[in-house]
Amino acid sequence: MNNIKWYYPVSLAELPLLLEKKGVVPHGGGTHLTSRDIGGIEGFICLKNLDLDYVKKDKNMIEIGAMCSYAGLVSKLKELSPDNLLIKSLQNAANTPCRNRITLGGSIGFIPTWSDLAGALLALDASLILAGKVSGEVKLSDYIAKKELQDQTLVCAVLVEDIKSVSAHYREVKTANDMPLFTVTVLLETDKNKIKSARVFVVGTTEHISELKELEAYLQGKDVPALDDADMQERVNVKIVGKRITDPEYMSYKAKIETARTVRKALRSFSAAEEAV
Amino acid sequence: MMNKILNVNGKALEVKISPDEHLLFTLRKSGFTEVKAGCKEGECGACIVLLNGKPVNSCLIFTASIDERDKLLTVKGIGDLHEPHVIQQAFVDSGAVQCGFCTPGIVLAAYALLNENPDPTETDVKKAMDGNLCRCTGYVKIVEAVLLAAKRLQNM
Numbered sequence: 001m002n003n004i005k006w007y008y009p010v011s012l013a014e015l016p017l018l019l020e021k022k023g024v025v026p027h028g029g030g031t032h033l034t035s036r037d038i039g040g041i042e043g044f045i046c047l048k049n050l051d052l053d054y055v056k057k058d059k060n061m062i063e064i065g066a067m068c069s070y071a072g073l074v075s076k077l078k079e080l081s082p083d084n085l086l087i088k089s090l091q092n093a094a095n096t097p098c099r100n101r102i103t104l105g106g107s108i109g110f111i112p113t114w115s116d117l118a119g120a121l122l123a124l125d126a127s128l129i130l131a132g133k134v135s136g137e138v139k140l141s142d143y144i145a146k147k148e149l150q151d152q153t154l155v156c157a158v159l160v161e162d163i164k165s166v167s168a169h170y171r172e173v174k175t176a177n178d179m180p181l182f183t184v185t186v187l188l189e190t191d192k193n194k195i196k197s198a199r200v201f202v203v204g205t206t207e208h209i210s211e212l213k214e215l216e217a218y219l220q221g222k223d224v225p226a227l228d229d230a231d232m233q234e235r236v237n238v239k240i241v242g243k244r245i246t247d248p249e250y251m252s253y254k255a256k257i258e259t260a261r262t263v264r265k266a267l268r269s270f271s272a273a274e275e276a277v
Numbered sequence: 278m279m280n281k282i283l284n285v286n287g288k289a290l291e292v293k294i295s296p297d298e299h300l301l302f303t304l305r306k307s308g309f310t311e312v313k314a315g316c317k318e319g320e321c322g323a324c325i326v327l328l329n330g331k332p333v334n335s336c337l338i339f340t341a342s343i344d345e346r347d348k349l350l351t352v353k354g355i356g357d358l359h360e361p362h363v364i365q366q367a368f369v370d371s372g373a374v375q376c377g378f379c380t381p382g383i384v385l386a387a388y389a390l391l392n393e394n395p396d397p398t399e400t401d402v403k404k405a406m407d408g409n410l411c412r413c414t415g416y417v418k419i420v421e422a423v424l425l426a427a428k429r430l431q432n433m
Binding site: 002003004005006027030031033034035038044046048071094095096097098100101176177 | 318334
């Protein structure tokens with residue numbers, strides 16, 4: 001018989017003590033935890049009583065509670081911010097029953113290589129509100145880079161700015177609801193026919209998450225008609241993780257092509273919006 | 278072991294569970310064998326139940342994370358052999374059931390869809406079924422059945 005303990009805190013004030021306990025981990029939707037070996041886990045902190053399932057918008061800041069599911073977030077954002085990049089990246093992630101359980105906090109806590117979330121949040125320059133050993137607001141990019149921010153802390157909420165932008169998200173999959181081999185996320189700020197700024201991320205690379213700074217520099221200030229696919233592809237230098245079922249060299253080449261296409265797709269959404277006006 | 282009270286199909290159910298027990302197993306050992314054990318990794322949808330009205334894979338849920346405030350619905354909670362729900366009858370009439378193993382999950386996915394969207398397109402139906410695998414039918418008759426059920430529900 002296993003001796004896993006369950007804790008059911010009702011306030012954030014209870015968290016630091018629980019997070020300090022050896023082998024005790026937060027439990028949100030549980031989709032990741034239930035499908036893995038939990039041999040080393042001694043306890044779960046059930047987060048359902050902490051009122052962390054919400055999405056709210058104040059001026060141009062969107063705050064998303066960590067217990068918000070992918071499906072819940074997509075549905076709420078469609079009302080609050082219909083063109084939001086997170087809708088594009090999450091609405092096809094996994095499948096319907098999984099999207100109803102996968103939480104934002106859990107996805108950030110684990111950041112799997114197949115994440116549909118990480119690229120979008122990084123492109124949006126998201127911040128996190130943490131509780132536990134480290135508390136307060138930190139940049140997601142810092143959280144990913146610094147292990148000390150992850151240990152004994154809980155992601156309580158995500159903050160993203162509701163910026164005026166055009167965006168697109170691409171998932172490389174074998175079947176529609178498969179885990180992606182890699183994802184490409186593009187966020188562009190545009191002014192008429194010129195790209196003012198660009199953020200481009202590929203997730204699933206040997207570095208796990210790669211920001212394509214060379215491509216971003218190429219895109220910044222560029223007139224849209226002057227964009228060249230070959231030039232864009234040349235600036236995509238990532239290695240996709242080798243997997244048993246695919247060819248990393250081919251996938252890395254495909255990432256070049258799909259990145260250029262995703263930039264074009266983002267710009268098409270901009271043209272469509274302009275036409276609608 | 279832990280003692281829990283669950284709310285299944287509108288009735289309280291007292292269960293004794295181990296801390297790492299999955300909801301799928303708890304339901305099946307409690308007699309809800311209409312919840313099918315398929316892949317057990319969230320891919321096939323055979324174990325779908327509705328949790329507070331949303332389809333979820335019971336194989337990916339620890340029972341300890343569920344309590345009596347959560348409303349669980351299995352396919353027998355919407356109708357049975359003697360009093361089938363409109364969706365279940367539409368599946369029979371459309372020939373959308375072959376071996377039947379995936380049917381409980383698919384019917385519940387359809388039930389959740391039609392509660393949210395009473396007039397779905399074929400694309401809406403396919404999207405709502407993206408978490409359900411069927412190895413017999415080829416899906417055509419399943420989609421037809423859901424659209425037929427939608428039509429019948431609208432005319433009620």
